[in-house]
Every structure is written in structure tokens, then in C-alpha cells.
Amino acid sequence: MTLKLYMAQRISALIMAPLVLMHIAVMIYAIQGGLSAAEILGRTQGSILWFAFYGTFVVAVSIHAALGLRTVLSEWAGLRGTALNAVAWAVLALLLILGMQAVYGVTAT
Amino acid sequence: MPKEQQMSVSVWRGGAAGAYQSFDVKMEDNQTVLDVVAWIQQYADPTLSYRYACRVGMCGSCAMMVNGVPRWTCRTHVKKVLKDGHMEIGPLRNLPVIKDLATDMDSFFNKWVAAEGLHHPTQTRHDPIEAIDPASAARVEANAGIECINCSVCYAACDTVAGNPDYLGPAALQRAWSVYNDSKDSDKQAILDAVSGVGGCHNCHSQGSCAVHCPNELNPMNAIAGLKRETARNFFKRRT
Numbered sequence: 001m002t003l004k005l006y007m008a009q010r011i012s013a014l015i016m017a018p019l020v021l022m023h024i025a026v027m028i029y030a031i032q033g034g035l036s037a038a039e040i041l042g043r044t045q046g047s048i049l050w051f052a053f054y055g056t057f058v059v060a061v062s063i064h065a066a067l068g069l070r071t072v073l074s075e076w077a078g079l080r081g082t083a084l085n086a087v088a089w090a091v092l093a094l095l096l097i098l099g100m101q102a103v104y105g106v107t108a109t
Numbered sequence: 110m111p112k113e114q115q116m117s118v119s120v121w122r123g124g125a126a127g128a129y130q131s132f133d134v135k136m137e138d139n140q141t142v143l144d145v146v147a148w149i150q151q152y153a154d155p156t157l158s159y160r161y162a163c164r165v166g167m168c169g170s171c172a173m174m175v176n177g178v179p180r181w182t183c184r185t186h187v188k189k190v191l192k193d194g195h196m197e198i199g200p201l202r203n204l205p206v207i208k209d210l211a212t213d214m215d216s217f218f219n220k221w222v223a224a225e226g227l228h229h230p231t232q233t234r235h236d237p238i239e240a241i242d243p244a245s246a247a248r249v250e251a252n253a254g255i256e257c258i259n260c261s262v263c264y265a266a267c268d269t270v271a272g273n274p275d276y277l278g279p280a281a282l283q284r285a286w287s288v289y290n291d292s293k294d295s296d297k298q299a300i301l302d303a304v305s306g307v308g309g310c311h312n313c314h315s316q317g318s319c320a321v322h323c324p325n326e327l328n329p330m331n332a333i334a335g336l337k338r339e340t341a342r343n344f345f346k347r348r349t
């Protein structure tokens with residue numbers, strides 16, 4: 001792991017920490033009156049704020065998880081060089097696509 | 110006269126491929142693991158290969174795995190490590206075995222150079238000797254690592270080295286941190302660059318085996334944390 005990757009992982013963790021707390025707080029708050037898809041979508045659809053909140057979350061999680069898995073694959077599975085980076089980029093792309101699709105799904109009108 | 114007490118000692122024989130060979134060795138009141146190895150070589154099998162020099166814990170050449178733990182054998186008493194009258198002595202972990210208990214330490218020492226743990230002088234021999242304040246914060250940091258005897262015990266103890274052969278390892282990074290904090294060193298940027306690459310300090314998972322096993326009770330993990338801190342600080346500085 002180089003300094004650049006280290007910084008990317010630490011900074012993505014710093015971004016994630018407050019977002020995780022807010023995500024949990026909102027979840028506890030949102031289910032007080034029962035949980036329904038209509039209620040959630042009513043809050044999130046068309047909201048630029050929630051798009052930005054969960055969009056940022058997805059980007060940070062994707063970077064953090066891809067780098068973490070990259071280290072695990074390198075040290076435990078012995079992956080090196082191009083193969084290692086290719087897998088890490090693929091994980092990043094997959095998480096970004098899945099995550100952004102979900103964010104789009106609940107915020108698009 | 111009391112009956113002579115014996116212990117059974119398994120010693121690694123061969124190179125990377127090899128096996129443990131068992132020897133019966135007479136127990137003495139005061140006996141180090143190195144004494145046992147020397148006894149086997151002198152009285153049981155003269156073809157046994159191993160390394161030592163000073164026998165007093167200064168030269169760092171006699172480190173071996175004793176019951177799976179890296180130790181300086183000249184300062185390790187048999188009574189401390191013997192389990193049910195048995196012990197196992199092997200070559201240091203994370204290094205290629207040359208023969209028996211002797212490992213090829215090239216990669217260990219090459220990494221000291223790769224980590225830029227070298228002195229970059231600020232003055233020439235014609236300049237007067239610079240006064241150093243021993244109480245200054247940087248000097249205290251530098252002093253923390255200077256008792257390293259290059260024995261490679263921390264390198265053998267490190268699971269990150271085991272998983273990543275590129276990793277520079279605790280000893281080399283601790284030396285880099287000592288040199289970085291030396292006010293007489295002129296190229297601190299070269300050190301930060303050297304420890305920021307693929308095998309650099311950022312690979313450390315802070316498991317702390319280096320600090321646990323260091324025979325001189327040094328704390329390379331702390332030095333590595335210092336390097337991480339300084340490289341991170343420098344990361345932003347260089348971009349502004």
C-alpha cells in the first residue's frame with residue numbers, strides 16, 4: 001500500500017464516520033411511526049440533500065471497501081501487480097454501480 | 110552423584126526443504142539456547158550450521174526461532190523456554206534458509222538501504238562538531254530506536270512481512286524514523302519518499318509483534334506510526 005492509497009482509505013473513513021452516525025440516527029427516527037416504502041420515498045424522492053448525502057456515502061464506502069479488500073487479497077491470496085489492481089478497480093466499479101443505482105432509485109422522481 | 114538430566118532438542122536441518130532432527134543434550138544449571146546449539150555442533154554433529162559472534166546480546170547475529178518464537182539465543186536461558194524437557198530451534202522466519210539455522214539476511218539488510226535509513230550529512234569533516242541538545246523532542250524520538258542491534262527478530266515476528274514480501278519491515282522503518290529525527294540529517298524528504306512506496310510504512314497493521322519480541326524492548330511500531338504521521342502531514346503540504 002502506497003501513501004496515496006493509504007490517504008484515500010483514511011480520508012474515505014473520515015468521511016464515512018459522521019455519515020454512518022447520521023444514517024443510524026435517521027433510521028431510528030424514521031421508523032418511529034412504522035416503516036413503509038411510501039413514507040421513505042416521500043422523503044427521499046426529488047431530494048438533492050439525500051442524493052448528496054447517500055451519493056457521498058456510496059463513493060466513500062466504495063473507495064474504502066475496495067482498498068481494504070485490495071490489502072486482504074494481497075496479503076492473504078498473494079495477488080500482486082496488475083491482477084491486484086484490476087480486482088480492486090472492479091470491486092470499486094461494482095460497489096459504485098450498485099450503490100449509485102440504489103441512490104438514484106430512491107431519490108429520482 | 111545425582112543422575113545427569115537430559116533435554117530433547119529438535120533442530121532444523123537442511124535448507125527451505127528439510128526436517129527437524131532430534132538431539133539429547135545435557136542440562137546445565139546455567140545454559141542459554143546458544144549454548145545448546147554450540148554443544149550440539151561441538152559434540153553431536155559438527156556439520157550443524159548456525160551464526161553467532163559476541164554471545165552477550167550486542168551483535169545481533171544469533172537470532173533463531175525457539176519454540177516458534179523469534180529470540181536472541183545468546184541471552185535466552187533454556188529454563189525460560191523448555192517445555193516438558195523439550196524445545197524446538199529453527200531458522201528465523203520470513204528469511205530464506207541457507208542451511209540449518211543460518212538464514213540469508215540480504216533482503217533484511219537491503220531493506221534498510223531501501224528505507225533510506227542512511228545518513229545524509231549536513232556538514233563535512235572540516236566543520237566543527239555540532240552541539241546536539243539531548244533533551245530536544247526530535248532527539249528523544251531518534252534515541253528511542255538507536256539501540257537496535259539488527260538481529261531481525263522483529264522482522265521474523267512480523268505477520269505483515271510474512272504476507273507481503275515487499276514490506277520494508279519494522280527494523281528498517283525504525284532506522285528511517287531515527288535518521289528522520291536526527292537534526293544532523295539533510296535529506297528528510299528522501300526518507301519520507303522511500304517509506305511511502307509499495308513496501309512502505311503504510312502497510313503496517315499495528316499488530317505490534319515487533320514491539321513484543323524486540324529483545325532490546327524497542328518499539329518499532331511507534332516509529333512506524335511516526336512515519337505514517339509525518340508522511341500524511343507532508344502529503345498535504347506538498348500539494349499546497
